[in-house]
Amino acid sequence: MKNIVLFFSIICLTIFGCDGRYHRHNSNVEVLKTNHLYEAFSKQLEFLPEGPVEIKTDTILSNGFELHLKYTTLDKEYQKMVLKSKATKELHFKNFGSELICKKSGKVIFEQRIEKSLFSAFETPEFWDKAIMQFVWIDYEASLNEKVSLNTSFYLPESNSYKDFTIEIHSDGRWYIKPNSFVSKLI
Incomplete structure (x- = not known):
């Protein structure tokens, strides 16, 4: 007992x-800190945009061109930017891509996926590793009888700067990419 x-x-x-x-x-x-968990609890992850994005644009221009544009997020491609303060914040900027079908008088003259790799000749690989496609839009004023113009913009999150390009598609299917430089003039 x-x-x-x-x-x-x-x-x-x-x-x-x-x-x-x-x-x-x-x-x-x-x-x-003694349990080696401080970093895991102080890190904040944020994805921009938070969810998937898909924008479809179907346009018929008066010059006979038809454009079908499908702009979507590429969930597996993103650019990470780390902000330090009391808690580490990681921003993940998702990249975008576009499917473009261009028709003239009902006939497909151009079909292309528009993404960063298409513009690789215009900048260094380091630039394209950090760049995020932001927009693709139709430039109605520059679209003439025998061509249609689209603009696209790439964003560098770390420097908060942009690079813009124009894609020209001619009625015979030829296409060109040109870099844009928008410079404001003071009067």
């Missing part, structure tokens, strides 16, 4: 002796 009482006393002392009093004066941050 004495052995049973002694056994239960030892078990009770062991259980009540492990109540975590040594953590009583530690802050939550100190406890997380």
Whole structure:
């Protein structure tokens, strides 16, 4: 009987002796740091845009061109930007791509996926590793009788700058890419 009482006393002392009093004066941050969990709890992940994006544009121009443009997010392609403060914040900018079908008088003259690789000749590989496609839009004013013009813009999140390009598609199916430089003039 004495052995049973002694056994239960030892078990009770062991259980009540492990109540975590040594953590009583530690802050939550100190406890997380000692357990190597502080970085996991202080990191914030944010994806821009948060969800999938899909924009479809079907346009018939007065010059006989028909454009079918499907602009979507590429969920597996993104550019990471890390902001440091009390908590580390990681912004992940999702990249975009567009499916373009161009018709003239009902006949398909141009079909292309528009994404960063199409513009690789105009910048360095380092630029394209960091760039995110932002927009693709029809330039109605530059679209003449024998051609249609589209503009696209690429964004560099780290420097907050843009590079713009024009895609010209001619009625015989020839197409060209030209870089744009919009410079404001002071009067």
